[in-house]
Amino acid sequence: MNLSDSAPHTLMHLVRDNARTVPGDIAFREKVRGIWRNLTWAELERMVETCAAGLHGLGMRPGRAVLILGDNNVRLYAALLATGYMRGYAMPAFPDAGSEELAHIVGDHDLCAVIVSDQEQADKAIELRRRGLQTGVIVYDDDRGLKDYAEDRMQSWDKLLRDGAAALAEQPDLPEQWLAALGEDDPAVLVHSSGTTGKPKSILLSHRNVLSVGRACIEADVLEPGCELVAYLPMGWIGDIQLSIVNAFLGRCTVNVPESQETVMHDVREVAPSFYLATPRSWENLLTAIQVAMEDATPLKKRVYRFFVDRSVERERRLNRGQSGGLGGGMIRWLGDRLVFGPIKDKYGLSRVTHAWTGGEAIGEETFLFYRAMGLRLRQLYGQSELSAFATVQAAGATKIHTVGRPINGVELRISDSGEVLVRSPGVFAGYLNRPDATAEALRDGWLHTGDAGRIEDGELVIEGRFSEMVSTAGGQRYVPTAIENRLKFSPYIKDAAVFGAGRDELVALVCIDFGAVGHWAQINGVSYTSYADLAQKPKVYDLIERAVRDLNASQPDGLKIRRFACLYKQFDPDDGEITRTRKLRRTAVQEMYEPVIEALHDAQPEVLTQARVTYETGATGSIERRLELREI
Amino acid sequence: MFYRLSGVRHFSYTGDRSLYRIPFERNAALALLAAAILAPWIIGELTLTSLVQPWLIWTSAALGLNLVVGWAGQLHLGYAAVMGVGAYAGTHAARSGVPWEIAIVLAGFASMVIGSVFSIAALRVKGLYLALTTLAMQFVIDWSIVHLSVVSGGALASLRAPDMSLLGFEINGTAGLYYVALAWCVLVTIFMMNLRRSALGRALMAVREKDYAAEIIGVRSFVFKLVAFAASSFIAGVSGAVLIATYYHIVTPDQFSTQVSIQVLAMVIVGGLGSIIGTYLGTALILIMPGLVAALFHGATELFDLRIGVETLAHLPNAAYGALIMGCLLWEPLGLGRLYHNMRSYLIAWPFGYLKK
Numbered sequence: 001m002n003l004s005d006s007a008p009h010t011l012m013h014l015v016r017d018n019a020r021t022v023p024g025d026i027a028f029r030e031k032v033r034g035i036w037r038n039l040t041w042a043e044l045e046r047m048v049e050t051c052a053a054g055l056h057g058l059g060m061r062p063g064r065a066v067l068i069l070g071d072n073n074v075r076l077y078a079a080l081l082a083t084g085y086m087r088g089y090a091m092p093a094f095p096d097a098g099s100e101e102l103a104h105i106v107g108d109h110d111l112c113a114v115i116v117s118d119q120e121q122a123d124k125a126i127e128l129r130r131r132g133l134q135t136g137v138i139v140y141d142d143d144r145g146l147k148d149y150a151e152d153r154m155q156s157w158d159k160l161l162r163d164g165a166a167a168l169a170e171q172p173d174l175p176e177q178w179l180a181a182l183g184e185d186d187p188a189v190l191v192h193s194s195g196t197t198g199k200p201k202s203i204l205l206s207h208r209n210v211l212s213v214g215r216a217c218i219e220a221d222v223l224e225p226g227c228e229l230v231a232y233l234p235m236g237w238i239g240d241i242q243l244s245i246v247n248a249f250l251g252r253c254t255v256n257v258p259e260s261q262e263t264v265m266h267d268v269r270e271v272a273p274s275f276y277l278a279t280p281r282s283w284e285n286l287l288t289a290i291q292v293a294m295e296d297a298t299p300l301k302k303r304v305y306r307f308f309v310d311r312s313v314e315r316e317r318r319l320n321r322g323q324s325g326g327l328g329g330g331m332i333r334w335l336g337d338r339l340v341f342g343p344i345k346d347k348y349g350l351s352r353v354t355h356a357w358t359g360g361e362a363i364g365e366e367t368f369l370f371y372r373a374m375g376l377r378l379r380q381l382y383g384q385s386e387l388s389a390f391a392t393v394q395a396a397g398a399t400k401i402h403t404v405g406r407p408i409n410g411v412e413l414r415i416s417d418s419g420e421v422l423v424r425s426p427g428v429f430a431g432y433l434n435r436p437d438a439t440a441e442a443l444r445d446g447w448l449h450t451g452d453a454g455r456i457e458d459g460e461l462v463i464e465g466r467f468s469e470m471v472s473t474a475g476g477q478r479y480v481p482t483a484i485e486n487r488l489k490f491s492p493y494i495k496d497a498a499v500f501g502a503g504r505d506e507l508v509a510l511v512c513i514d515f516g517a518v519g520h521w522a523q524i525n526g527v528s529y530t531s532y533a534d535l536a537q538k539p540k541v542y543d544l545i546e547r548a549v550r551d552l553n554a555s556q557p558d559g560l561k562i563r564r565f566a567c568l569y570k571q572f573d574p575d576d577g578e579i580t581r582t583r584k585l586r587r588t589a590v591q592e593m594y595e596p597v598i599e600a601l602h603d604a605q606p607e608v609l610t611q612a613r614v615t616y617e618t619g620a621t622g623s624i625e626r627r628l629e630l631r632e633i
Numbered sequence: 634m635f636y637r638l639s640g641v642r643h644f645s646y647t648g649d650r651s652l653y654r655i656p657f658e659r660n661a662a663l664a665l666l667a668a669a670i671l672a673p674w675i676i677g678e679l680t681l682t683s684l685v686q687p688w689l690i691w692t693s694a695a696l697g698l699n700l701v702v703g704w705a706g707q708l709h710l711g712y713a714a715v716m717g718v719g720a721y722a723g724t725h726a727a728r729s730g731v732p733w734e735i736a737i738v739l740a741g742f743a744s745m746v747i748g749s750v751f752s753i754a755a756l757r758v759k760g761l762y763l764a765l766t767t768l769a770m771q772f773v774i775d776w777s778i779v780h781l782s783v784v785s786g787g788a789l790a791s792l793r794a795p796d797m798s799l800l801g802f803e804i805n806g807t808a809g810l811y812y813v814a815l816a817w818c819v820l821v822t823i824f825m826m827n828l829r830r831s832a833l834g835r836a837l838m839a840v841r842e843k844d845y846a847a848e849i850i851g852v853r854s855f856v857f858k859l860v861a862f863a864a865s866s867f868i869a870g871v872s873g874a875v876l877i878a879t880y881y882h883i884v885t886p887d888q889f890s891t892q893v894s895i896q897v898l899a900m901v902i903v904g905g906l907g908s909i910i911g912t913y914l915g916t917a918l919i920l921i922m923p924g925l926v927a928a929l930f931h932g933a934t935e936l937f938d939l940r941i942g943v944e945t946l947a948h949l950p951n952a953a954y955g956a957l958i959m960g961c962l963l964w965e966p967l968g969l970g971r972l973y974h975n976m977r978s979y980l981i982a983w984p985f986g987y988l989k990k
Contacts, residue, residue: 036644272640297986305984339634340984347985349639 009184010207012048012085014249016179019045022252028074031259031267039074041252047074047161049175051082054164056174058113058137062087062181065109065190067135069102069125070117071095072231072257075141075157077245079115080189080235084207085178088112089190089433091202094236099127104199105192108434112136115157119145126151184208190433191238191385202433203385205238213388213427214246216408220393222381223355225251229275232264242389243277269349276353280363283378287367290344308336312373313366320369320399333373341374350376357381359404362463362483364490365551368401380404382463386448387411388427392461402487402555403460413461414447419478420467421454422447453480455557471502477559479507484552484560485585491548492517496572496579498590499562500598506563508601510594511545512536512571518544533569533626542567542631549633563633564601566608568594569626575615601630636981652826655981669815673808682880684921686811689818690876692916695900696821696909697868702898703907704834705861706841707756708764711771712869712897717889718774719744719870720877721784724884727795734799737874744870745863747774752862756855759844771891779886791885794877810879817875821868825909837861838907903958904968911970918969922957926950 008014018027023042030037039047055066066083068076068090076092083090093105095117102124113136114125122140126149129135138154140146168174188207192200218225223243231244248255253275258267268276278286294305315329325333345351356376363380371378382404383390392413394405407413411425428448431439442449453464464470465480472478481499488497488509495514501507513536521544522529529535545567553561572578577589591598593612600608611625635657643649653659673681698712723740727733755766778785786792797804797813804810828834836857839847844854877884896919904915927950934941941949965971982988 034643035646035649036642038644269639270642293985297984301984301986343634343637343983344985346637346639347988351637351639 009211010084010182010186011081011188011210011245011249012179012182014211015041015045015048015081018249018252025252026254027249028077028255028257029271030074030257031263031270034259036256036270044078047078048081048085050161050164050168051075051078052085052164052178053167053174054160054162055079055082055086055088055113057163057167058160060086060088060112062186063089063110064112064136065089065091066112067102067106067114067125068092068235069095069097069114069121070141070235071261072233072235072240072244073117073141074257076115076117076235077231077255079139080241080245084186084188085182087178087182087186089187089204091190091192092235092241093192094234095121096234097124097236099124099131101200102128103131103133105202106133106135107202109202110134113139115139116141118142122146122149122154126154182207184211189238189241191236191241193385201435201438203238203429204431204433205385205388205429209388209427209429210242210246211250212410213390213408213425214242214250216410216427217242217247217390217393218251220408221355221396222357222390222393222408223247223251223253223275225253227251227253227274227355228256228271228352229253230256230258230264230268230271230273232258232261232268233277238385238389239277239383243275265348269347272349272352274352275355275357276350277357277359279360280358280367281361283358283371284364284367286348287370305340308332308340309370309373312336312341313369316369316372316399320372320401333375336373337375345374345376350374355379359383362402362487362490364487365401366490366492372399382461384448384450386429386442386450387423387425388429391423391425391427394460400460403457403462406460413456415454415456416449418467419453419455419464419470421450421452421461421463423450424448453478473501473507473559474503474505475559477557479560481587482585484556484562485509487552488548488562491545491551493521493544494548496583496585498572498585498587498594500591500601504602506602507560508598509549509562509565510590510597511549511565511567513541513545513567515571532571533624536567536569537627537629539629542629546631546633553633561633564604564630565633566597566601566628566630568597569624569628570612570614575617576613597628597630604632605630634980634983636977650830652830666819669819672815673811678807681811682807686814687880688913688917688920689811689814690872690880691897691900691920692913693814693818693821693875694869694872695897695904695912695916696825697865697872698897699901699904699907699909699912700825700828700837700868701861701865702901703905704828704837704841705858706844707858707861708760708767709862709865710764710768710891710894710898711751711774712767712865713889713891713893714771714774715744715748715866715869716873716876716893717778717886718747719873720884720889721778721792722870723874724792724794724877725784727878728792732799733795733797733878737871737878740874741867741871744873745867748866748869749859749863752859752866756858756862768891768894771894775886775890778889785886791883794882794884797878813879814875817871821872822909833857833860841907899958902968903961905970906968908968908970908974910973911968914969914973918958918961923950923954926954926957 008017019041024040026038027041027044028039065088066079068080070076080090080092089109091105093102106128111134116122116125116138118141122138125135125138138151139157139160141157143156184207186207187204188210189205191203193203223229229243229248231240233240244255256271256273258264294302311329311332315325315333319325342351353376356371356378358378359381368378377396379394381390381393390408391411392405392407394403411423414422416422424447431443451467453467453470455462455464465483469480469482470478471481484499485497488494493514494511496512498510499507515532518535518541522535527538527540529538535541545565549562549565574581577586578593579585596610597608607630608628610628611623613621613623615621636655637657638655641654641656653662672685694716698709701707701709719740722743723736726736726739731739751770755763755770758766797810804813836852839852840854840857847854881888900915900919901912903918905911930946930950934946961969
C-alpha cells in the first residue's frame with residue numbers, strides 16, 4: 001500500500017503532483033482564433049488555485065455546488081477542478097440541455113456559481129434565475145454578445161481570476177490549507193443520469209471512485225501515457241471527465257480542446273490524436289462519408305479503393321475467425337495503407353490513432369471490419385456513470401465484435417440470476433444524492449445493478465440490451481429483442497425488423513427490406529420487380545436476407561438463433577402505428593397486426609395468406625391481401 | 634497521397650502563414666535545394682555550365698518578368714532591354730574597378746531607375762498600348778546602347794567582363810560561377826514566394842484583376858504598377874549582370890534584342906502567369922527544348938538516312954518547337970505551372986475525387 005499512499009489521492013493532488021514533477025509539459029492545448037495555445041501543468045495548477053480563490057470570494061464553501069455549462073474548454077475544466085478542490089459539488093451539464101432539464105438538475109442544490117462558456121449558456125443560466133432557482137453568481141468566459149446585459153451578479157471569468165489572484169496575494173497559504181483539508185472521499189464530480197425515465201438523478205462520484213477507475217483504465221491500456229487526445233465529447237458525460245481529466249492527468253497526456261463544436265473535424269485533423277473515442281453512430285457516419293466521397297471519385301480511384309478495401313476487409317474477416325491472414329493479404333494490407341488507407345486516415349486526422357474506441361451500443365460488423373482493415377484497431381468498452389465511466393474494455397488483440405471486453409482491474413462482474421449485469425468496484429458510486437430510494441434499488445450489498453442485461457462468454461462481457469426489455473423463450477433463455485433487431489439492421493438491406501419468441505421455443509423475425517438498397521441490388525443483379533411488395537417476395541431477395549440472418553445467427557447462442565423469417569410486403573410506418581415517429585418499434589402493435597404471420601412462422605408453415613389494414617396519407621383505410629413466403633433457416 | 638496534413642498545427646499566426654503548410658512540400662523543396670547544391674558533384678561539367686546554369690539565370694530573369702506580367706497583369710515587351718541596361722551597367726562598373734558584389738547591385742539600380750522612368754510614361758496607357766510602349770522602350774534602349782559608344786564601345790564591339798570575385802574571393806571555377814547563379818535564383822525565388830503572402834503581392838493581384846476596382850478599395854494602382862515595374866527592373870538588371878559575369882563573360886548589344894524579350898515572355902506564358910514553379914518549367918522548356926528537338930531531328934535524319942537540305946534541317950526543329958509550345962498552351966492554357974498544380978490537387982484529394990471545404 002506504500003505506492004498508493006504516495007500516489008495522489010485526489011484530482012487536485014494529482015494536478016499538484018504533475019505541476020511539481022513536469023511543470024513545463026503541456027497539460028492543455030486550446031485552439032483560439034485559429035491557433036493553438038498551450039497551458040502547462042504549472043499554469044494549470046495556478047489557474048485552478050486562482051479560480052478556487054475567486055470562487056471562495058463568491059462564497060464557495062464545502063457542500064455548495066457549481067454548475068458548469070458549455071462546450072469543452074480549459075476554463076470550464078479548471079472551474080470543475082477548483083470546485084472539487086474546495087470540496088464542493090462540480091456539476092458539469094450537457095451544453096445542449098434545455099432550461100427545463102437544467103432546472104431539474106439544479107433542483108434544490110445550493111448553487112454558489114454558474115460557470116458558462118458563452119452568451120447562449122448565459123441566457124440559460126439567467127432563465128434558471130428567472131424561474132426562481134438559486135444560481136449564485138453567473139461567471140461567463142466568452143463575453144461576445146454579453147456587453148449590454150444588465151444582469152445582477154454576473155461577471156467575467158477574468159474578473160473571477162483577478163479577484164482570486166488578489167485574495168491569494170493576501171493569503172498565500174490558502175491553497176495549502178484547502179489541499180490539506182481535501183480527502184479522497186470528498187466529491188470529485190456530480191454528474192446526472194440521462195433521465196429518460198423520470199427526473200435525472202444526481203450521481204456523486206468521489207475522488208477515490210474516479211481515480212481508481214482512471215488507474216485501472218491506464219493499466220488496461222485504454223490510452224497510452226503521454227499521448228494526445230481531443231476533448232470533444234460533452235463535459236456532462238462522465239466519460240469525458242474520466243478521459244479528459246482523470247486518465248489524461250494520470251497519464252500526463254495533452255488534452256486538445258477544439259475551437260468550437262463546428263470545427264471539431266478540422267481540429268482533430270490538426271491534432272492527429274493517438275487516442276480517439278467515438279460512438280458507433282459516429283464511426284458509421286464517418287464510414288458513410290468515406291463511401292460517399294469515393295462514389296464521386298473517378299473510376300480508376302474507385303477501382304484502386306475497392307481492390308484494397310475488399311481484400312483487406314476479407315483478410316480481417318479471416319483473422320477474426322482465427323484463420324491466418326496470409327502473406328499476400330499482409331502485403332496488400334501494407335500497400336493499401338500506403339496508397340489508400342493512409343491518405344484517407346490523414347484526411348480525418350486518424351493517422352496517428354493507436355487507441356481507437358467505441359462504446360455505448362453495438363457496432364456493425366462491416367463498420368468494425370472496415371476500420372480494422374484501415375489499420376485502426378477499433379476496440380469496445382462498456383460502463384456507466386454510476387461506476388465512474390468504465391467497467392470493461394476489450395484487450396488490444398481481441399477481435400470479438402459482439403463483446404465489450406473484460407473487466408478492468410478492481411472490477412468484479414457478476415450476472416444476477418435474472419440476467420442483469422452486476423458490478424462491484426472501487427469506482428462504484430456511494431449513491432444518488434438525496435435519493436435513498438433509488439440508491440437502495442441500484443446498490444444492493446455493494447453490487448451496482450446496472451440495468452443492462454448481459455452474459456459472460458469466455459470471461460468477456462456481452463451486453464444484450466436493457467434489462468427491463470428482457471424476455472425469455474419457452475426454453476428459459478433470456479434475450480432482449482431490440483438488441484437482436486439492431487444487429488439485424490446492421491445489414492444495409494434490412495430497414496426494420498421485429499423479433500418474436502417470448503414464451504415460444506424459437507425466435508422468428510419479421511423483416512422489412514430497405515427499398516433503396518435492395519432495389520439498387522436488384523438492379524445490379526438483374527432482378528426485375530414492380531413494387532416494394534413484389535420485390536420483397538422475390539426468392540433472390542429472400543436469399544439475400546437469409547445471408548444476413550445467418551451472419552447474425554453465427555454469433556447467437558443456440559436457443560437464440562432466428563429460425564424463420566418473413567419479408568413483409570410493406571415497410572413499418574408511423575402512420576400505421578408500427579413504429580414511433582423516432583422509428584422505435586411498437587412491439588405490441590406489430591404483434592397484433594401481424595399475428596397470423598407470426599403464428600405461421602412459429603408453426604413452420606411454408607407460406608401464409610395475410611390481410612392487412614393500410615392507412616393512406618389521406619386518412620382513408622384499405623386492406624391488402626398478400627401471400628407471404630416464410631423462409632426457414 | 635504524399636501530401637499529408639494531419640498533425641500540422643500552428644502555435645502562432647506566423648507559423649500559420651508559413652510558406653509550406655504541407656510538410657511533404659517543404660521536404661521536397663529542401664531536397665531540391667540540396668540537390669541543386671550538390672549538383673557540381675552529381676552532374677557533368679558540360680551539363681552544369683551549358684544547361685543548368687543558364688536555366689537558373691534565365692529563370693531568375695523570367696521570375697522578374699512574371700512579377701510584372703503575372704502578378705501585376707501588365708504586358709511588358711521590353712524586358713530584355715532592361716536586362717541589357719543592367720548587363721552594361723554592371724560590366725562597366727566592374728571594369729572601372731568596382732568590386733563585383735557592388736557592381737551587381739549597381740546594375741540592379743541602374744535598371745530600376747531606367748525601367749521606372751520609362752514606366753512612369755508607359756503606365757499612363759493600358760493594355761495593348763502599354764505593350765506597344767514597352768516595345769518602343771526596347772527599341773529606344775537598343776538604339777541607345779548601339780549608338781552610344783560610351784556604353785557599347787561601338788556598334789560591333791563587345792566588352793569583356795572582368796573575372797568574377799565576391800568579397801575578395803576569386804570565383805573562376807565552374808562550380809563557383811554556378812553557385813553565384815544558384816544563389817541569385819534562390820534569392821529571387823524566395824522573394825517571389827513571399828510576395829504571395831505580403832501586402833505588396835496582394836495589392837499587385839488586386840491591380841491585376843481590375844485596376845480601377847483596386848483603386849476603389851484603396852489600392853493606388855498606379856503606384857503599385859510602378860513598384861512592380863521597379864522591382865521587376867531591379868531583378869532584370871541583376872540577372873543581366875549575373876548572366877554576363879557568370880555565363881557570357883562578354884557583353885554585346887545583340888544579347889538583349891527584341892527577340893530575347895519575346896523569348897523571356899514566352900518562358901513566362903508557357904510556364905504560367907503568376908506561377909513560380911511554372912516559371913522554372915517554362916524556362917526549361919524554352920531553353921532546353923530547341924536543343925533537344927534539333928538533336929532529335931539530326932538523329933532521325935542520320936538514322937533513317939533522310940536527305941533533307943541543310944536549310945530545311947535548320948528550320949524543321951524550329952517549326953516542331955513552335956508546334957510543341959502551341960500544343961502545351963492548347964493542352965493547358967494556364968501553363969506548365971497549372972499542370973503541376975493540377976497534379977498536386979489530384980494527389981491532395983486522393984483517393985477522393987475532391988476535398989470538402
